[in-house]
Amino acid sequence: MNTDSHARRRIGAILHRWHRRLGVAAGLFVLWLAGSGIALNHSADLGLDRSAVSAPWIIRLYGLRATIPDxxxxxxxxxxxxxxxxxxxxxxxxxxxxxxxxxxxxxxxxxxxxxxxxxxxxxxxxxxxxxxxxxxxxxxxxxxxxxxxxxxxxxxxxxxxxxxxxxxxxxxxxxxxxxxxxxxxxxxxxxxxxxxLRPQLPTERVLLDAHSGHIFGRYGSFVMDTVGVLFILIALSGLWMFLRHHLRRGHP
Amino acid sequence: MLAALLSCGGAFADTVYQTRDDFLREVFGTPPPAQVLWVDSGVQGALKAALGHPFAQARLRYWRKNGKTAWILDEIGKEYPITAAFVLEKDVIDSARVLVYRETRGMEVRYPSFLRQFSGARVRDGRLDKPIDGISGATLSVQAMDRMARAAFVLDGYAP
Structure with a gap:
C-alpha cells in the first residue's frame, strides 16, 4: 500500500514537472498562434488583404523569382x-x-x-x-x-x-x-x-501560411503538427492532474 | 491553426454569369450604341465619396434607351473585382445583376433574391434608401455591391 502510494506520488510529480515544461515550451507558440489567429480573423479591418509583402527572404521561401524582361x-x-x-x-x-x-x-x-x-x-x-x-x-x-x-x-x-x-x-x-x-x-x-516587377504576396496570405507553418514547407507543417500534439498532451495531463486532485479530495 | 483549418484555398477564377451583350439585350432588346462619360475631377470626387477610393479609370461606357440607363462597374470585394450591372430609371434602380464574379467566397450576391433588394432603391444623403440585407460569408461582396449601386447613381447624375 505504501509502495503504491509512493509510486502514485512519484508519477504525479513527474507528470506535474513535464506538464510545466510542456507549458513553457508551448507558451511562445500559444502567443504566436493566438496573435496571428486574431489578426487573420480581422484581416480586412487591419488591411492585411490589401497590403503586400515583397521582402526578398519571404519571397524566396515561396520559391518565387522576379522575371525581369530585357x-x-x-x-x-x-x-x-x-x-x-x-x-x-x-x-x-x-x-x-x-x-x-x-x-x-x-x-x-x-x-x-x-x-x-x-x-x-x-x-x-x-x-x-x-x-x-x-x-x-x-x-x-x-x-x-x-x-x-x-x-x-x-x-x-x-x-x-x-x-x-x-x-x-x-x-x-x-x-x-x-x-x-x-x-x-x-x-x-x-x-x-x-x-x-518584384513578386509580391498579400500580407494575409503570408500571415496565414506562417500561422499554419506552411510558409516553411513540409517541415513547417510537421512542426505545427508537433505543437498541436504538445497542446493535446498539456490538456490531457492538466485534466488528469485536476481530476486526480479532486477525486482524492472527494475520497480521502 | 483554427484559422488555417477554416480558410479555404480556392483558386482564383472568373465565373461569368452573364455576358455584357446578353445583359444589354435583356434590358434593352436591341441594345443602343454605347455612350461615353469622361471621369473628370468633379465626377472623380463624387465617385470617391461613393466608393471610398478613387475611381480607377478616366472613361466609362454606358447605355441609355427609353429612359433606362445601364451602368457596368467593377469593384473589388476582397481581392478581385466583381463586375456588376445596374439599370437606373428615373433616379431609381430598376434592376441589378452580377455579370462576372472572381472572388473565392461570397458569390451568393449573384442570387436574384439578393439582387432584388436593389430594385426600387434611391440614394438619399449618399446612402441607399432601402436596407440591403447582408449575407453570411459574403460581407465584403455585399458591401462592394452597395458601393457600386451608389456609384451608379453618381454616374447617372453626371451622364449627359
Missing amino acids: RGYLAARHWLVGNEVQTVLDGRLLAVALPGTLGLIASGDLLFAANASTLALFDAQGRFVESLHDADLPIMAIHRIGQGCGAVVIADEQDHRFFSRDGLTWSPCAGAIVWSTSVALPAVIQARAANL
Whole structure:
C-alpha cells in the first residue's frame, strides 16, 4: 500500500514537472498562434488583404523569382515593360496587367497597349483611361498593334485590320502600317522596372501560411503538427492532474 | 491553426454569369450604341465619396434607351473585382445583376433574391434608401455591391 502510494506520488510529480515544461515550451507558440489567429480573423479591418509583402527572404521561401524582361515597347518616349504578372508604364505599376504584351502605340492624346485579349488606353500622363475587350473591339483577339490610317491599328490572326482614333469607333484600314515591335531596354529603364516587377504576396496570405507553418514547407507543417500534439498532451495531463486532485479530495 | 483549418484555398477564377451583350439585350432588346462619360475631377470626387477610393479609370461606357440607363462597374470585394450591372430609371434602380464574379467566397450576391433588394432603391444623403440585407460569408461582396449601386447613381447624375 505504501509502495503504491509512493509510486502514485512519484508519477504525479513527474507528470506535474513535464506538464510545466510542456507549458513553457508551448507558451511562445500559444502567443504566436493566438496573435496571428486574431489578426487573420480581422484581416480586412487591419488591411492585411490589401497590403503586400515583397521582402526578398519571404519571397524566396515561396520559391518565387522576379522575371525581369530585357525588352519592352517604346512609343513617343513612353516605355512599357512587363512580365507575366505585372506591367509597368513609364515607371509606374499598372493596375491592369498585360501579360504577353504585343505593343504600345501613341496616337493623338492616347496611348494604346495591347495583348491578345485587351486593348488598354492611357492618357498622355500615363493615367489609365479604359480597357477594351472583345465586346468593344471589331476583332475577337488581337494579333498585332500598329500605327496607320492616321490612328492606332489592330489586326487579328487573319490580318483583318481596323483603325481607331479614340478606341470608340473602329473602321477597316487598308493603308500602310508600322507595327509595334519590342526593343532592348536601356539599363536605367530595366533597373526601374525590375524594382517594380518584384513578386509580391498579400500580407494575409503570408500571415496565414506562417500561422499554419506552411510558409516553411513540409517541415513547417510537421512542426505545427508537433505543437498541436504538445497542446493535446498539456490538456490531457492538466485534466488528469485536476481530476486526480479532486477525486482524492472527494475520497480521502 | 483554427484559422488555417477554416480558410479555404480556392483558386482564383472568373465565373461569368452573364455576358455584357446578353445583359444589354435583356434590358434593352436591341441594345443602343454605347455612350461615353469622361471621369473628370468633379465626377472623380463624387465617385470617391461613393466608393471610398478613387475611381480607377478616366472613361466609362454606358447605355441609355427609353429612359433606362445601364451602368457596368467593377469593384473589388476582397481581392478581385466583381463586375456588376445596374439599370437606373428615373433616379431609381430598376434592376441589378452580377455579370462576372472572381472572388473565392461570397458569390451568393449573384442570387436574384439578393439582387432584388436593389430594385426600387434611391440614394438619399449618399446612402441607399432601402436596407440591403447582408449575407453570411459574403460581407465584403455585399458591401462592394452597395458601393457600386451608389456609384451608379453618381454616374447617372453626371451622364449627359
